[in-house]
Amino acid sequence: MSQLLLDVNGLTMQFGGLKAVNNVSLYVKNRQIVSIIGPNGAGKTTVFNCLSGFYIPTAGSVMFKGNDIAGLKDFEISRQGLVRTFQHVRLFSNMTVIENMLVAQHRHLNTSLLSGLFKTPSYRRLEQEAMERAVYWLKEVDLLDSANRESGNLSYGQQRRLEIARCMVTQPELLMLDEPAAGLNPNETKELDELIIKLRDEHEISILLIEHDMGLVMGISDHIYVIAQGTPLADGNADEIKNNPDVIKAYLGES
Amino acid sequence: MGKLYNAIFSAGITFVLACLMIGVKLDTDGATLGVTGATPEQWAWIFGGIALVFFSQLFSDQIDAAFRKIPKPQVSHLIPVGDKMTQLKPWLMAGVFVCMVIWPFMVSRGSVDLATLALIYIMLGLGLNIVVGLAGLLDLGYVAFYAVGAYTYALLSQYFGLSFWVCLPISAGMAALFGFILGFPVLRLRGDYLAIVTLGFGEIIRILLNNWTAVTGGPNGISGIAKPTLFGMEFSRKSKEGSTLFHEFFGIDYSSSHKVIFLYLIAVVLVAFVIYVINRLMRMPIGRAWEALREDEIACRSLGLNRTAIKLSAFTIGASTAGFAGSFFAARQGFISPESFTFIESAIILAIVVLGGMGSQIGIILAAIIMTILPELAREFSEYRMLLFGLTMVLMMRWRPQGLVPMKRPVLELK
Ligand SMILES: Nc1ncnc2c1ncn2[C@@H]1O[C@H](COP(=O)(O)OP(=O)(O)O)[C@@H](O)[C@H]1O
Ligand SMILES: [Mg+2]
Numbered sequence: 171m172s173q174l175l176l177d178v179n180g181l182t183m184q185f186g187g188l189k190a191v192n193n194v195s196l197y198v199k200n201r202q203i204v205s206i207i208g209p210n211g212a213g214k215t216t217v218f219n220c221l222s223g224f225y226i227p228t229a230g231s232v233m234f235k236g237n238d239i240a241g242l243k244d245f246e247i248s249r250q251g252l253v254r255t256f257q258h259v260r261l262f263s264n265m266t267v268i269e270n271m272l273v274a275q276h277r278h279l280n281t282s283l284l285s286g287l288f289k290t291p292s293y294r295r296l297e298q299e300a301m302e303r304a305v306y307w308l309k310e311v312d313l314l315d316s317a318n319r320e321s322g323n324l325s326y327g328q329q330r331r332l333e334i335a336r337c338m339v340t341q342p343e344l345l346m347l348d349e350p351a352a353g354l355n356p357n358e359t360k361e362l363d364e365l366i367i368k369l370r371d372e373h374e375i376s377i378l379l380i381e382h383d384m385g386l387v388m389g390i391s392d393h394i395y396v397i398a399q400g401t402p403l404a405d406g407n408a409d410e411i412k413n414n415p416d417v418i419k420a421y422l423g424e425s
Numbered sequence: 426m427g428k429l430y431n432a433i434f435s436a437g438i439t440f441v442l443a444c445l446m447i448g449v450k451l452d453t454d455g456a457t458l459g460v461t462g463a464t465p466e467q468w469a470w471i472f473g474g475i476a477l478v479f480f481s482q483l484f485s486d487q488i489d490a491a492f493r494k495i496p497k498p499q500v501s502h503l504i505p506v507g508d509k510m511t512q513l514k515p516w517l518m519a520g521v522f523v524c525m526v527i528w529p530f531m532v533s534r535g536s537v538d539l540a541t542l543a544l545i546y547i548m549l550g551l552g553l554n555i556v557v558g559l560a561g562l563l564d565l566g567y568v569a570f571y572a573v574g575a576y577t578y579a580l581l582s583q584y585f586g587l588s589f590w591v592c593l594p595i596s597a598g599m600a601a602l603f604g605f606i607l608g609f610p611v612l613r614l615r616g617d618y619l620a621i622v623t624l625g626f627g628e629i630i631r632i633l634l635n636n637w638t639a640v641t642g643g644p645n646g647i648s649g650i651a652k653p654t655l656f657g658m659e660f661s662r663k664s665k666e667g668s669t670l671f672h673e674f675f676g677i678d679y680s681s682s683h684k685v686i687f688l689y690l691i692a693v694v695l696v697a698f699v700i701y702v703i704n705r706l707m708r709m710p711i712g713r714a715w716e717a718l719r720e721d722e723i724a725c726r727s728l729g730l731n732r733t734a735i736k737l738s739a740f741t742i743g744a745s746t747a748g749f750a751g752s753f754f755a756a757r758q759g760f761i762s763p764e765s766f767t768f769i770e771s772a773i774i775l776a777i778v779v780l781g782g783m784g785s786q787i788g789i790i791l792a793a794i795i796m797t798i799l800p801e802l803a804r805e806f807s808e809y810r811m812l813l814f815g816l817t818m819v820l821m822m823r824w825r826p827q828g829l830v831p832m833k834r835p836v837l838e839l840k
Contacts, residue, residue: 224723244726244727245731264834266838272710273713273714273730301839337728
């Protein structure tokens with residue numbers, strides 16, 4: 171068996187008296203789409219925050235590509251190739267689409283100040299490459315026509331796609347999406363579905379997905395984890411989850 | 426109802442403050458301390474002021490509406506856009522530069538001197554603009570870096586006899602170093618906390634300069650700081666030990682205005698340099714990162730941007746600009762003391778940035794000119810300088826909160 175891309179064991183996050191995440195373990199292999207589902211307030215976003223370094227977990231280990239990343243700074247983790255989106259769109263809304271894509275490549279463009287001030291050839295080349303990568307990914311998410319528009323003026327669906335493109339341009343190996351389909355219409359959801367599958371099959375990355383849209387989750391996930399009130403409830407493939415009595419009870423009890 | 430409450434509250438505060446500050450005075454009468462009340466005339470002024478505060482609060486909506494009706498200059502329409510701008514820009518810049526160079530030969534010495542001062546404030550405003558306007562970090566102790574630059578040149582010149590041109594980059598570097606050392610622990614703080622710490626830092630530097638008498642001369646300051654030279658030529662009437670004099674070299678009569686004009690020209694060149702650097706920075710990845718960090722710090726972190734390093738770069742570059750201005754200031758004055766670097770200087774520079782329109786370079790240049798020339802024009806009001814200053818700020822914030830010329834970002838276009 172190949173090495174696990176992400177290997178989370180016994181992850182716990184405590185806020186005062188509240189255990190928002192309690193002893194969660196999850197695994198992601200290369201080129202897999204793995205989903206986390208659970209009722210609102212179950213602690214899904216908190217798991218993301220722990221994995222991406224926004225919170226330092228109270229306990230547990232997070233191994234990414236064989237290295238322990240629990241406790242590393244957020245920007246160090248994303249530089250290792252683990253990048254996330256947020257439940258609410260977080261674009262640089264006063265900047266244009268292409269500028270959003272360039273900011274994301276900041277560390278690839280991080281040349282010395284002097285070479286930038288004097289526009290040395292090596293600086294120009296790096297900038298050119300960054301531009302080409304940006305154009306490539308804008309094409310992939312069908313936003314190239316809007317490249318010079320202010321990102322705050324895009325439609326909601328376009329903003330969601332830009333967010334994914336902005337992550338992809340950093341060349342991640344694991345992309346974590348927090349409710350990417352929330353607020354999308356059925357058409358846009360279908361496009362998102364196709365995009366996620368394309369990312370896995372053509373770009374060979376893995377995706378960890380939090381989503382409420384069961385149609386989307388059941389259709390594309392290689393593996394599904396269910397958590398309720400911070401605690402793991404079940405895991406398995408779509409069919410196993412659909413027929414799991416605990417899961418059915420948790421969801422019916424909630425809604 | 427809320428309006429009335431607000432008005433009464435504000436009037437009450439005005440009353441308490443006025444009573445404490447103007448209403449009663451402590452007088453030493455020999456060895457005894459006596460309390461004297463204000464004169465009836467002063468009381469009349471105090472109550473007039475309270476009435477003004479009361480009614481302006483009560484009718485603040487109407488007043489705001491009236492302010493909104495005052496026409497605002499639409500500067501952005503005057504600036505041509507797109508291709509026309511890219512064609513015109515080099516000519517425009519060259520024209521402005523030539524005017525700046527020719528102008529001092531046609532006006533009085535005093536005007537040139539004032540213009541030099543304005544240029545120093547332009548430099549300071551542009552530098553602080555990097556920190557406040559572009560990176561969004563509120564720095565209330567900016568004058569500290571100005572002081573570091575000035576003292577670096579003064580001390581190096583006095584103790585080691587180094588020339589202005591050698592010290593200029595050293596001063597900038599020294600100020601940058603101080604910015605780095607202060608910024609490293611402090612930039613984790615946000616907003617108000619950062620403002621307080623930088624405010625404290627500004628005071629610490631001033632007090633240090635004031636008390637480290639052995640090196641800095643304490644409150645007496647440092648005098649006789651060498652003036653800049655032109656390729657080693659001095660601008661004085663008599664040479665010291667065998668150095669060439671400017672007027673002798675060119676075989677013209679000595680004139681004290683040569684020196685003033687020379688200093689002015691140096692300031693023009695320094696400002697042009699600073700403007701060029703900042704313009705490049707704004708178009709470089711680092712400039713975009715400042716902007717992005719101001720808009721959404723969390724998104725930046727998730728994309729692998731090291732926010733401490735990015736903020737630190739803004740802080741350091743801003744500080745080095747102040748160091749630049751500081752060493753030039755020391756050279757121009759020939760004399761510096763801690764008096765020149767009080768908090769009020771920081772406040773004026775910040776006011777320039779805010780009045781000009783945060784982030785906007787043209788706005789800041791305008792504001793810096795206004796802030797240096799207005800006090801000169803209103804000499805007879807010099808006692809009320811701070812009062813006028815406050816009033817201008819209040820009126821500006823009512824009329825045009827986004828500043829004289831609101832910022833327009835250089836937008837990167839995909840061709
Ligand atoms: N920073 C925090 N401080 C305190 N409680 C938090 C914090 N972040 C999340 N929580 C709590 O953790 C629980 C899980 O929240 P969250 O992870 O956002 O749920 P989900 O994303 O599954 O809807 C909630 O009860 C929430 O109030
Ligand atoms: Mg959530």
